[in-house]
Amino acid sequence: MKILKKLLLLFLIIFIGAQFFGPEKNLGDLSSVEPFFSDTNPSKEVEAILKESCLDCHSDVTRYPWYNKITPINYWLADHVADGKKHFDMSAWDGYSIKKKDHKFEELIEMVEQKEMPLESYTFTHKEANLTDAQIAAVVDWGKKVRLKYSLGPRPQ
Numbered sequence: 001m002k003i004l005k006k007l008l009l010l011f012l013i014i015f016i017g018a019q020f021f022g023p024e025k026n027l028g029d030l031s032s033v034e035p036f037f038s039d040t041n042p043s044k045e046v047e048a049i050l051k052e053s054c055l056d057c058h059s060d061v062t063r064y065p066w067y068n069k070i071t072p073i074n075y076w077l078a079d080h081v082a083d084g085k086k087h088f089d090m091s092a093w094d095g096y097s098i099k100k101k102d103h104k105f106e107e108l109i110e111m112v113e114q115k116e117m118p119l120e121s122y123t124f125t126h127k128e129a130n131l132t133d134a135q136i137a138a139v140v141d142w143g144k145k146v147r148l149k150y151s152l153g154p155r156p157q
């Protein structure tokens with residue numbers, strides 16, 4: 001019993017101490033996504049879907065939930081954001097080549113159609129990010145138009 005109490009106390013001390021540490025936050029400006037929107041020209045509906053369900057992990061602009069104040073949850077969330085941005089970053093869109101942009105949209109259509117995005121671990125706590133069939137159709141339709149534009153645009157780049 002004594003040893004259990006000591007272990008518990010040790011754990012508590014480590015947990016409290018850990019609260020002084022946390023990852024850097026991803027709190028950029030919404031204007032960083034403007035070049036993406038003007039390049040891909042989504043309807044107001046699709047733009048709203050992207051802002052609600054995708055931006056948190058795929059841009060410089062993350063809206064953090066209250067539990068991001070808790071270490072180690074904040075590290076776990078930061079990891080997701082970093083991973084999401086590494087694969088597809090709407091705030092870095094201008095730096096992508098046409099070929100890369102087109103490929104990202106190929107993935108985007110596939111992922112949204114197959115309901116792989118937004119991530120399940122995200123919709124679990126963000127119910128409002130779940131997409132309806134009509135929303136999925138709107139995103140896919142937009143994605144196809146964007147790909148058509150890239151296929152007609154100047155190449156190669």
Ligand code: HEC
Pocket residue numbers: 050053054055056057058080081083084087088103104105107108109111112117118119121122
């Ligand atoms: C909770 C964070 C999170 C949310 C929200 C999210 N994603 Fe992702 N996304 C990721 C991560 C992490 C990856 C990379 C790992 C993987 O493919 O599962 C990824 C991968 C992708 C890729 C693949 C890029 C490539 O080259 O392979 C696309 C496209 C994408 N997401 C689009 C979206 C769209 C569109 C939405 C909104 C409908 C969305 N994501 C919502 C985290 C997220």
